[in-house]
Amino acid sequence: MAGALRSRSRRNIVDTKSSEDDSVQSSLQDSEPEGDLESYSKEVLNALIKDGLPPTPNNFSLYFDRLLEDKSQSTHKQISSILELEESNEDENSVRLEQSLKQGFSSVKNILGVTANLYKNMSLMTKILDKRAQELKDSPDEKQSISIVSSLEEDILKLNTILKKQSSNMKTMYDDTAKIIKNVENETIFDNQYGVYNKRNLMTKVEQEIELISKFKHRSSLIMIELARDLKDSIKNEKAVMLMTKTMARLLLKTSRRSDTVAHYGNGVFAxxxxxxxxxxxxxxxxxLSELVSNSNFFLGDREIQLKISIGITDVTEEHSVEEIIVSSLDGIEKAYQNPKLDFAVLLRTPSE
Structure with a gap:
C-alpha cells in the first residue's frame, strides 16, 4: 500500500514538473518579441537548413511566407506591416496593365473590322460603277441613259452615307485606342530602348527606399552615370553614340546586384x-564600374575607342525628397567634370539644404 502510494506520489511529482516545464516553455514563448523580423528570419533560415534546402533567395522567400502562416495574428500583422514598406503593388500594376492591353487589342480588332467593311463597300461600289458603265455603253436610248445615271447617283449617295458612318466609328475607335496606348506607356516600368527600368520606376523605387530608411535607419546611395561628354563630342556620330550608350547600359546590368535598381533617367543618363x-x-x-567600362573598347570603322563615363554619387536620406536626391546625384556628375582626372564625384546634402 505504501509502495503504491509512494509510486503515485512520484508520478504526481513528475506530472507537476512536466506541467511546470510546459508553463515555463509557454511563458518563454510568450516573452519572445513578437514581430521581430531578425528573429523570424533566423527561424526561417534554420528551417531551411533543417530540411536540407539551400538558402537561396527563392527558397527563403517560399519558407518566409509558409512559416508566417503559422504565427500568431499579432506577429503576422507586425511583420506584414514591415513588408508592406517594400511592396510596390507590382501584381496590381500588372493586372491594370493587362486590362489596358486587352482593351487595346479589342479596339484594334474593331478598327480592323470597320476597315474590312470599308474595303467591302469600296469593292461593291467598283462593281456597281462597272455595271452602270456597261449599261450606258449598251443603251442607245437617251431616256434610259438618264435613268441609269439617276440610279448611279442614288447608289453613290447610299454608299457615301455608309462610309461617313463607318469613318466616324473608325475615328472614335482610333481615339480610344490612342488613349489606351498612352495609358499603357504611362504605366510601364521598362525602357525597351536600353533594356533597363525607366524613370517612372526609378522615382518609385527611390521613394520606397526613403520610407524604408526612415523606419530601419540603414544607408543607401544613388549614382547617376553618363557617357563622358568629351567622348561623345569627339565621335560626332549619333548612331555610334547610341551603340556606345547601349553598351554602357549592358555593363551597368552586368555589374549590378540583385537588390540594385538600374534605370534610364533620360537623355542617355542612367541611375x-x-x-x-x-x-x-x-x-x-x-x-x-569605371574600370569595367574603360576596359571595354568600342570599334567605329578602323578606329578603336575607349569608353569613358562620368558618375555622380549621393546618399539617399529621409530628410530629402526624391527630386532633391536625384538633382544632388546629377550635380555630382557636374562636379566630376570640374576635375578631368575624376571619373566620379560625391555630393552630399545636409538636412538643412
Whole structure:
C-alpha cells in the first residue's frame, strides 16, 4: 500500500514538473518579441537548413511566407506591416496593365473590322460603277441613259452615307485606342530602348527606399552615370553614340546586384539605386564600374575607342525628397567634370539644404 502510494506520489511529482516545464516553455514563448523580423528570419533560415534546402533567395522567400502562416495574428500583422514598406503593388500594376492591353487589342480588332467593311463597300461600289458603265455603253436610248445615271447617283449617295458612318466609328475607335496606348506607356516600368527600368520606376523605387530608411535607419546611395561628354563630342556620330550608350547600359546590368535598381533617367543618363550601401561602398562600386567600362573598347570603322563615363554619387536620406536626391546625384556628375582626372564625384546634402 505504501509502495503504491509512494509510486503515485512520484508520478504526481513528475506530472507537476512536466506541467511546470510546459508553463515555463509557454511563458518563454510568450516573452519572445513578437514581430521581430531578425528573429523570424533566423527561424526561417534554420528551417531551411533543417530540411536540407539551400538558402537561396527563392527558397527563403517560399519558407518566409509558409512559416508566417503559422504565427500568431499579432506577429503576422507586425511583420506584414514591415513588408508592406517594400511592396510596390507590382501584381496590381500588372493586372491594370493587362486590362489596358486587352482593351487595346479589342479596339484594334474593331478598327480592323470597320476597315474590312470599308474595303467591302469600296469593292461593291467598283462593281456597281462597272455595271452602270456597261449599261450606258449598251443603251442607245437617251431616256434610259438618264435613268441609269439617276440610279448611279442614288447608289453613290447610299454608299457615301455608309462610309461617313463607318469613318466616324473608325475615328472614335482610333481615339480610344490612342488613349489606351498612352495609358499603357504611362504605366510601364521598362525602357525597351536600353533594356533597363525607366524613370517612372526609378522615382518609385527611390521613394520606397526613403520610407524604408526612415523606419530601419540603414544607408543607401544613388549614382547617376553618363557617357563622358568629351567622348561623345569627339565621335560626332549619333548612331555610334547610341551603340556606345547601349553598351554602357549592358555593363551597368552586368555589374549590378540583385537588390540594385538600374534605370534610364533620360537623355542617355542612367541611375543605379544601391540599397544598403553607404557612400564609401558606393565609391568602390563606382570605381569598379569605371574600370569595367574603360576596359571595354568600342570599334567605329578602323578606329578603336575607349569608353569613358562620368558618375555622380549621393546618399539617399529621409530628410530629402526624391527630386532633391536625384538633382544632388546629377550635380555630382557636374562636379566630376570640374576635375578631368575624376571619373566620379560625391555630393552630399545636409538636412538643412
Amino acid at each position: 543605379m539605386l544601391l540599397k544598403h550601401t553607404d557612400i564609401e561602398s558606393a565609391k568602390k562600386a563606382s570605381e569598379r
